Amino acid sequence: MASTVEGGDTALLPEFPRGPLDAYRARASFSWKELALFTEGEGMLRFKVFGSAVYSSGSERHLTYIQKIFRMEIFGCFALTELSHGSNTKAIRTTAHYDPATEEFIIHSPDFEAAKFWVGNMGKTATHAVVFAKLCVPGDQCHGLHPFIVQIRDPKTLLPMPGVMVGDIGKKLGQNGLDNGFAMFHKVRVPRQSLLNRMGDVTPEGTYVSPFKDVRQRFGASLGSLSSGRVSIVSLAILNLKLAVAIALRFSATRRQFGPTEEEEIPVLEYPMQQWRLLPYLAAVYALDHFSKSLFLDLVELQRGLASGDRSARQAELGREIHALASASKPLASWTTQQGIQECREACGGHGYLAMNRLGVLRDDNDPNCTYEGDNNILLQQTSNYLLGLLAHQVHDGACFRSPLKSVDFLDAYPGILDQKFEVSSVADCLDSAVALAAYKWLVCYLLRETYQKLNQEKRSGSSDFEARNKCQVSHGRPLALAFVELTVVQRFHEHVHQPSVPPSLRAVLGRLSALYALWSLSRHAALLYRGGYFSGEQAGEVLESAVLALCSQLKDDAVALVDVIAPPDFVLDSPIGRADGELYKNLWGAVLQESKVLERASWWPEFSVNKPVIGSLKSKL
């Protein structure tokens, strides 16, 4: 279908070059420019860790650092993780002892296992670090982890400051444009004002003061800043997945292999197998991208409240809800992307393994998203604990399930939801995300009840709380957290594509994307749906599976246009097999011939041919 949108903003969107992708572009059910404009409305900007930490944890006295950051006079980094401790931040061992005689803190690393490690920008660049250390005042009273601004290098020479041993941790699997570093501090003295004192402060005489009543409350107040890192990672991961599916789908639309006759070969995108491998990830890009943007707006609301000093119950609840959503959506987005890039890599065959086509770099660069700001599996525990806490509150205090963003409100009806069954008997009735939504609500209720019961059963049989939670996490807590966040993603995208403002010409394709992501995600829980009795009989599983395949088939003619909406310009995508002109082999061949020394002999050719050692001459003469 030709574009139905004339003039106006679409004039800014260039036409794609004509070529082998024309056939699919002509078959698309919608105008890619119209969808691009519809999607573009959601765009917004993101933020930086060091400056953000100073701003959110410090006070007026630290504004001078913010100014220097903006003038690029100093460069910062965020030093929390140590060589031997990451997730367990309470076990961080760097200390900051206060000396009232000089009004200084003494920053110290007891040994190399307490060296700050993995710190981004610390390897070669940073002049200052926000160092997290245990704050101790005279009399050996310690007050837990606090952030300090510590100068680690001279900004004029980039040489380390006295007492600081700072270096680069070496090559990583990816992200090597970033200089991750380590630092050890040997009794490094910093002024009392170096403490970022939003959460707690020390008087000149050495008395600890805090606006928070207890350590636990102080810890809880910092959840907001943890969430912001995780929300950023969701968007970073989705960006990687966008690039990967763009490459793999343009390849699939132009790569021909086999066909109904020996003479005719068809694009590999025509095979149900290739559609099933790739199109769910295209749908995931759209659904998760929308979720990521909406969660970012929620976070802005939270931070606005923090900045204005809002200490209402709603603000606290909002912080907890966003913390729960961010802690599970980071794992969901980073794993979906990890698996999606791998599938794209394999679906492009050998050419996907060629470095210049970029799928390897994307995989390597996405990988830390599964790890930093909290290991995925550990983060999921935050989310399952949040839900279990709400259920306990309901059981013991008769509280309603209510949260500011309404993500848990449906749980109020959980006894009724648990009585529901899967009633859809035909594939045609299943091609809507509403079917998956109902199933997901049942699934979350089921897993929440099962987890709660299992946890109590473990405790009754003598397990400590620590043991009980660890024993329940694999089989209960983990799927609970994932199902809950998947439901939220599905719910938000479902509402988004069914809102009245969606142009009529885009409704069909967006509805299919929403249904495909929802049903495909749900299908990974099919065993649980059967186990708990929501599914019964052969038909339920068959209908779900067939619906996913039917949606893939319905979307395959739209795939190239859907990629056109999300793909960046060729020079950014930077993949010969993924270029917008679809000239797969010309681009690949041209790029291969541009590589360095492609046709030249290797430098070692004489040793290999004319001067080669006689066989046996290298044997030991001993």
Added chain:
Amino acid sequence: MASTVEGGDTALLPEFPRGPLDAYRARASFSWKELALFTEGEGMLRFKVFGSAVYSSGSERHLTYIQKIFRMEIFGCFALTELSHGSNTKAIRTTAHYDPATEEFIIHSPDFEAAKFWVGNMGKTATHAVVFAKLCVPGDQCHGLHPFIVQIRDPKTLLPMPGVMVGDIGKKLGQNGLDNGFAMFHKVRVPRQSLLNRMGDVTPEGTYVSPFKDVRQRFGASLGSLSSGRVSIVSLAILNLKLAVAIALRFSATRRQFGPTEEEEIPVLEYPMQQWRLLPYLAAVYALDHFSKSLFLDLVELQRGLASGDRSARQAELGREIHALASASKPLASWTTQQGIQECREACGGHGYLAMNRLGVLRDDNDPNCTYEGDNNILLQQTSNYLLGLLAHQVHDGACFRSPLKSVDFLDAYPGILDQKFEVSSVADCLDSAVALAAYKWLVCYLLRETYQKLNQEKRSGSSDFEARNKCQVSHGRPLALAFVELTVVQRFHEHVHQPSVPPSLRAVLGRLSALYALWSLSRHAALLYRGGYFSGEQAGEVLESAVLALCSQLKDDAVALVDVIAPPDFVLDSPIGRADGELYKNLWGAVLQESKVLERASWWPEFSVNKPVIGSLKSKL
């Protein structure tokens, strides 16, 4: 437990250095040296592609090449894949026209899309190539793909031969020690004798002759050589997985994080989550390693038959069976390893992302195992087609299910097997691979019947054979092939660990490994077990899940000793966090400080600090 094996062969196995891993080594239920000796008995040697192709496809007149290969006077490569064709070998476009006037073949690439591409060793090294081209004799009669020996470089100068354009395809994600290359041939003339003439020959006058009656039969006869490549890949993949689990488990036994109290931190291996993430892959190493070795012995039997000219029905059946097993075990092993390395990488947190710890290289080097010698998803079709063919033979001709290696014999009882149900009601009764074996037999029967019915239904509703097979592959053929090969792996390892020759002290641990691999693999099919009615009720799924976790818990104290059996010496494993002494942080810190320029300033430090451009000075003056 201390070693119970004294003197003898175990004296060859060195003791491990004492250190943080001692605690786990002391808790092991068996002697690692005894298991190492028991396992070592299965070892054997493997082979090379170019020489093997010349040997198996050529005749006496090519023996001179074999001699030159062994004297290292020539270096070869195997050139089948082209830029635009891989899996569909029938569409290969390089031609070899015979010219009776000079008794030569003219090797020609019609255009760059027909350039040979991805050829290992071709980039910089090889002097000769086995080039697959369509053989045509005068009168334009073409006889399909045949292999020719073509000299591509001068062995004295390594310069390309006239008419040959040969070069390197560039950097890959991994395996960069290998120079994958491309070549185009412009009317390159080679003597008539360059044809490797085992499958077909051309007389000096230009008449095509072949010992095989038709093209299809000739194609079938080459299946054996395809299998050998795939069987090798199975062992290569398992080797990668061995290294990865050794690194991740030694790390997990020494990395401490969190604990029952704030004072006491426990090794992360003590967490059920970490056990569940890693121990199934340890079990997979043992089960797949045994399968790989046993399949190699089957292949040796096949090749012995080929070499002795055996044209019996049994030999042909053996070829088909091995082809089916190799075509599905290559995907199983390469995917299990891909997922296993990824899990190991993530389970080691940030330190797993540091390049020196080697998990990235293993992942990159394993990756092509999913692609070469046939894309995994396409290969699985070979196996499902094999099983469907046997069922059709049974349905139409009343034939029995019988195969030389007996992998399909159980199917004879398929109507009775399909009536079976899962009867195990306690976790204790489930801790044996026999439970999984029974379930797998039901699953294969179920999927075979469903696939057969679905295929016939598609054909009845008007699909061509090509369409029908493509439509059935995702939901039916693919799981059928995987379930069949998993059953075979489980069956062989089950028999292996239950044979009378297993030392009594090893039976418990080997039985647990067998049960864990079997039940863990089976659990991924739980939805199908429910859907087909083998499972019903909540308990079945719960028992399966709990059994996997119980086996993980039973094996965690043996994990370090099981790794000691399979891990190579430290200098081969080459991973600071995976060294046998378990000194995690000392090794890692030491390795970081040994990196190049670790503490030095970056070369660009003056531009970054003293000579930096004034803000705004780089703005365009236009």
